[in-house]
Amino acid sequence: MSRLGFAIAAFVACAPVSASPLPHIEAEQLASVSAPFAVTREHVTDDIYHYQFDLRVGSTPNARVRIHRVVRxxxxxQPRPTPHAVMLLHGDFANFVTNFVPSLGAPASSAPGLAPYLVxxxxDTWGVDRRWTLPTADGDISDLGGMGVDQALEDTAVALAFARATRTLTxxxxxxxxLGGFSHGAQLTYAYAAAxxxxxxxxxxxxxxYDISPEDADLRDFACANAAAERDALAQGVTDSSNSLFITAGLLARSSPDERSPxxxxxxxxxxxxxLAGLTYWLAPYTPVYHLSAPLLDAHGDVTGLRESSENRVSAWFASAPPHQSMREAADFDDIWCGTSPRPALANIRVPLFYxxxxxxxxxxxxxxxxxxSSTDVTTLVVHRFGPERVAEDFGHGDLLYAEDAPVLAWEPFAKWLLHH
Structure with a gap:
């Protein structure tokens, strides 16, 4: 193990007994971590490297907290010290790498990645994968049914404590x-800060x-219907919300784009x-014309190409999706949107916020x-190319991570905000 690995393992091993190395950090989140743990290191670009830590936190097949660090x-x-740090939480059909360091994905993407940009x-850029990203396609998913928002919040607390402990040493x-997040990772960010x-x-x-405006009752009704269907599926023993559609679409678009879809x-x-990328609202109408990638539309409303993110980047995003996803987490998130979740209100949040x-x-x-x-420091930015009359063609959800112009339009203002917070 490296000297960094030895130092962190030593802290984790002693944390349940004494928090003396870190007087301002609660150690109880680390008390269930078993040491030693797996550490890997891989090159990203220039002097930037990606570390991955797998921490065992229980006895079930996927009881691990997988933490990432991208650092110069x-x-x-030996990381280059910096006073600025962020932890990013990934979205659906993704993990930290495929959302934020996609050049390391499988398949590798041509997108440079938000994490290396921030670094x-x-x-200093960190992340944590939710446990449903860990099993392989034929892996053991017997504990998938317990992978809801509560578990994700607990794992986030462990990851944050680990990141702070590591930064104290390095x-x-x-x-x-x-703490930041993309898509449902951002919903989890709100939930963590409120709770x-x-x-x-x-x-x-x-x-x-996180909270849906009273003016958007139809969106709330959609979330409530989804939550009811997901709870019914769970009651019937269905715990896996498979990502096979995205994986298949991505792989086939890369290998045989002009053949008929099976x-x-x-x-x-x-x-x-x-x-799927340009007319996503057909399957997921989170907003009336919600789409993952800005489409080029013909006179019939069909998608002829992608305006912001290349097909290579989008297909790699889809193809690299984890095979499994938690039905319980989906139900928990939809309950929040429905307004039926007992979770603490956003009014509990008093720290600065960037949207x-x-x-x-x-x-x-x-x-x-x-x-x-309740924050008094709130900054908002909505990236757009056109006026409201062309929102169906405008900058898409995933374009924030994969568009050619994402560094200028989205990442630069985000980085500037981080450097001041």
Whole structure:
């Protein structure tokens, strides 16, 4: 194990007994972690490296907290110290790598990645994968039914405590860090800050709503119907909300784009990819014309191409999806949107908040949630190319991560905000 690994393992081993190395950090989140643990390191670009830590936290097949760190190095296994840090939570059909360091995904993406961008600007970037990302396609998913929002919040607390402990050793900085998330990772960010908020100095929500505006009763009704269907599925023993559609669409669009789709025979494989990305509201009307990627539309409303993110990047995003996803988590998230969840209100949040929306994603509808917090420091930005009359073609949800112009339109203002918080 590296000297960094030895140092962290030593802290984790002693944390249940004494918090003396970290007087301002609660150690109880780390008390269930078994040491030693697995550590890997891989090159990203230039002097930027990606570390992955797998912490065993129980006896069930997937009782691990997988934590990521992307950081500049002074030398092998020695991070370059910085006073700025953020932890990013991934969205659906993704993990930290495929959302934020997609060049390391399988298949690899040509997208440079938000995490390396932030690191290159002096921001130590962390992440944590939810447990449903861990099993392989034929892996043991007997514990999938327990992977709801409560477990994700507990794992987030462990990851934040671990990140702060590590930064105390490597950066001499025990301070709180920013918690941010994309899509449902942003919904989880809101939930964590409202319920607990330990270790967190500020939060950032990338394209999501948490509370739905009274004016959008139809969106709330949709969430309530989804929650009821998901709870019914759970009652029947269905715990896996499979990502096979995205995986199949991505792989076939890359390998045989012009052949007829075996899933939707009236489309080519490329056509399925373009439709899922550009007309996503057909399956998931989170907003009236919600889409993952800004589409180029013909006179009939069919998608002929993608405006912001290349097909290579979008197909890699889809194809690299984890095979499994938690039905319980989906139900928990929809309960929040429905308004039937007993979770603490956004009014509990008092730390600074940054909301970054995509006009063709959750966009302006995510602004209502920012008015529900008690924070006095709230910054909002909705990325758009066009006026409201062309929202169906505008910057999409996933374009925040994969568009050619994402670094200028989305990442730069996010980085500037992080450097001031």
């Amino acid at each position: 190095e002074l030398s092998p296994w 290159s600007r002096g921001i 950066d001499r900085d025990p301070g709180r860090i920013v 607990d908020g330990r270790h967190v100095s500020a939060i950032a929500a990338l394209d999501i709503y 899933v939707f025979p009236s489309y080519t494989n490329r056509g399925v990819l373009l439709t 970054l929306g995509a006009a063709g994603g959750f966009g302006d509808r995510g602004l209502y949630s920012t008015t529900r917090v």
